[in-house]
Amino acid sequence: MFDKRSWIRLPRNVLVGRGVLSETADAVGELHLAGTPLIVTSPTPRRLAAESVAEQFDGCPMVTVETASFAEVKRVIDEAEDCEAGFLVGVGGGKVIDIAKMASDELGMGFVSVPTAASHDGIVSGRGSVPEGDTRHSVAAEPPLVVVADTGIVADAPWRLTTAGCADIISNYTAVKDWQLAHRLKNVEYSEYAGALSRMTAEMLVDNADSIRPGLEESAWLVIKALVSSGVAMSIAGSSRPASGAEHLISHQLDRIAPGTALHGHQVGVASVVTEYLHSGDMGRWQNVHDALGAIGAPTTAEELGHSPEQFVEAMTTAHEIRDRYTILGDGVSEEAAIEAATVTGVI
């Protein structure tokens, strides 16, 4: 009997471009959401964008968060209940977006995503990632109803945040390979649509790598478009599988071993060079990933990330333990194999 089911939760309005911040209230208004929003932001994005968004909603309340933590999620929930907010608007980087997304999920409220940096593909997805205990990977959260990405603001954000977003997209190549492998070996459900969209997104970004340069609004446009498309792939799949494979496991493990050392996207990019090597051993393939990262100025070595060779190898050999997600790491790679892979690819 045919018993497949799918429930795809996508944003309704996605605005990308110069000055679109000023259209936030219009984009939200179309959805006929009830009540006044609570704006969730952090210090820098507050100054750059959130104050202006609040004005569009007649000076609605605002809460400023500092750290990516469950205590902050709880504080946002409390504030939303106190001011009887109708929905949440997250204005900021990944920390803010994820806190707002997770608080919305808990409150059963609509969520609006206003990213001020193109640092990873969580800006559009229904996945939230706030560190809790040893857990670093994303969990299901409220997907945004509206996304407003002003390329003028994103282009002026620190360049390293944008290169991190690019590297998060480049890592889709290996994520899809891991997903296909899990499909073949473990009968994990695979979506051709989500897999193809994720891979195509990485291809388009790599094909345009030469035009991705600091301060250029066109670059912000390209990267945001790619992050949107990668987020849609995750929504189609109903999981982060299209954009998260062994390279993400290694990065999550690095976050546990040495928290706060490097940006998520930079870590998954470097790890992706190694997992591409593990997939095929073909120099052409891992070199392509390496060169694509290099072309946009993202790190390609553990040292550039700020991790020692030992830390990187430890992350490689233990990453398979952190989540029930089959990848090229299988039931674990040996220390010798990890050292070999990381050395051949020049990562350590």
Ligand SMILES: NC(=O)C1=CN([C@@H]2O[C@H](COP(=O)(O)OP(=O)(O)OC[C@H]3O[C@@H](n4cnc5c(N)ncnc54)[C@H](OP(=O)(O)O)[C@@H]3O)[C@@H](O)[C@H]2O)C=CC1
């Ligand atoms: N949902 C998902 O799939 C994923 C979620 N994540 C989560 O995302 C978070 C990391 O996101 P990331 O964006 O890198 O980090 P942050 O949100 O911490 O932002 C990084 C820094 O950039 C600042 N900033 C943001 N926008 C601008 C701007 N336009 N101009 C100048 N500075 C700016 C922030 O300011 P300030 O200090 O004021 O905040 C902060 O200091 C982590 O919490 C991680 O868990 C990571 C990967 C995937």
Ligand SMILES: O=C(CO)COP(=O)(O)O
């Ligand atoms: O970062 C992500 C996709 O790029 C989310 O992946 P995780 O589910 O591994 O956290």
Ligand SMILES: [Zn+2]
């Ligand atoms: Zn990622």
